[in-house]
Amino acid sequence: xxxxxxxxxxxxxxAATAVVLVDDPVRQSMVASIMGLFLTSAFFALQAPxxxxxxxxxxxxxxxxxxLLAAARVREIAGPGPRSGDDxxxxxxx
Amino acid sequence: xxxxxxxLLMGLAAASLxxxxxxxxxxxxxxxxxxxxxGTKVASVVSAExxxxxxxxxxxxxxxGFDTLGEEMIxxxxxxxxxxxxxxxRDETFxxxxxxxxxxxSPRGSDAVRALGLAxxxxxxxxxxxxxxxxxxxxxxxxQGGAVLGSALxxxxxAGNFATLRMLEPRGWMDAVHAAGAAGLALLGLGGLLxxxxxxxxxxxxxxxGDLISGGTIPIDNVAVGLEVVGAIALLAAEVLxxxxxxxxxxxxxxx
Numbered sequence: 001x002x003x004x005x006x007x008x009x010x011x012x013x014x015a016a017t018a019v020v021l022v023d024d025p026v027r028q029s030m031v032a033s034i035m036g037l038f039l040t041s042a043f044f045a046l047q048a049p050x051x052x053x054x055x056x057x058x059x060x061x062x063x064x065x066x067x068l069l070a071a072a073r074v075r076e077i078a079g080p081g082p083r084s085g086d087d088x089x090x091x092x093x094x
Numbered sequence: 095x096x097x098x099x100x101x102l103l104m105g106l107a108a109a110s111l112x113x114x115x116x117x118x119x120x121x122x123x124x125x126x127x128x129x130x131x132x133g134t135k136v137a138s139v140v141s142a143e144x145x146x147x148x149x150x151x152x153x154x155x156x157x158x159g160f161d162t163l164g165e166e167m168i169x170x171x172x173x174x175x176x177x178x179x180x181x182x183x184r185d186e187t188f189x190x191x192x193x194x195x196x197x198x199x200s201p202r203g204s205d206a207v208r209a210l211g212l213a214x215x216x217x218x219x220x221x222x223x224x225x226x227x228x229x230x231x232x233x234x235x236x237x238q239g240g241a242v243l244g245s246a247l248x249x250x251x252x253a254g255n256f257a258t259l260r261m262l263e264p265r266g267w268m269d270a271v272h273a274a275g276a277a278g279l280a281l282l283g284l285g286g287l288l289x290x291x292x293x294x295x296x297x298x299x300x301x302x303x304g305d306l307i308s309g310g311t312i313p314i315d316n317v318a319v320g321l322e323v324v325g326a327i328a329l330l331a332a333e334v335l336x337x338x339x340x341x342x343x344x345x346x347x348x349x350x
Contacts, residue, residue, distance in 0.1 A: 049233035057241030
């Protein structure tokens with residue numbers, strides 16, 4: 001049991017680092033989703049099925065989906081490149 | 095604020111946080127150490143007192159129901175705040191929203207995703223209902239089941255089933271479900287007071303351990319929380335889908 005828990009926690013640590021290292025939010029949402037799945041198995045290995053269940057739904061489906069939806073909307077509106085407004089660019093600089 | 099000062103402030107804050115974290119972590123019990131007194135007590139008492147087989151549900155919705163009310167209010171208030179923020183921008187982006195809705199009507203995404211989405215939808219929905227209904231018996235409950243049901247709603251979108259999504263409009267029901275769930279839990283707590291006990295006292299007949307109807311108020315609390323969570327997820331997804339994020343800052347404003 002200890003070995004299983006150790007493996008699960010190590011995999012979570014690796015996956016979480018991967019999430020941070022990905023730059024693009026769209027890809028990041030997918031990596032985060034996989035990390036959620038590993039975290040779910042970690043909670044399961046730690047004998048916390050209630051927490052594992054909420055983790056499963058929230059972090060593998062709901063959060064990545066919301067990030068994706070938001071990113072899709074932003075992309076649809078903004079187009080492939082920075083389209084409207086020098087104001088916007090200037091805001092980022094200041 | 096000059097970048098150097100900002101970096102310095104950030105460094106100070108991070109260093110203090112690290113210090114506090116290490117200090118806190120050093121005082122924790124060892125990994126896998128003895129089960130707490132509270133845990134042992136609950137495990138020995140719950141099934142006789144409340145006829146529930148899931149100790150976690152009994153603690154969350156009965157013995158510490160007031161905590162759960164606080165947690166639920168955090169979710170409730172954050173979702174309301176997000177909805178308010180995003181709705182505020184709607185009027186400024188009328189044209190943009192129309193454009194986005196046109197894009198939504200034309201089919202997109204692969205057939206494989208749509209087929210898989212449709213296949214998984216019904217099962218997900220059923221599992222969600224099951225998890226909400228069996229919180230007092232097996233792992234799960236209102237929050238978990240509500241999140242699964244919310245995933246099913248998002249699945250409708252992933253499956254590209256816009257006709258079904260249209261049926262979910264107007265969004266009034268989401269606000270109603272969200273609010274009814276939150277209010278329901280608070281009112282269920284009041285029931286304990288009316289029965290002459292304390293707030294969130296379990297005032298209903300607790301039934302037989304292992305039956306679907308057991309645990310007194312615990313399953314009803316689960317339904318309330320389930321409603322709240324479904325409403326919250328639906329509301330969030332709908333706000334993001336239909337207006338909010340589409341709002342580009344209007345030129346000349348937003349210089350904060």
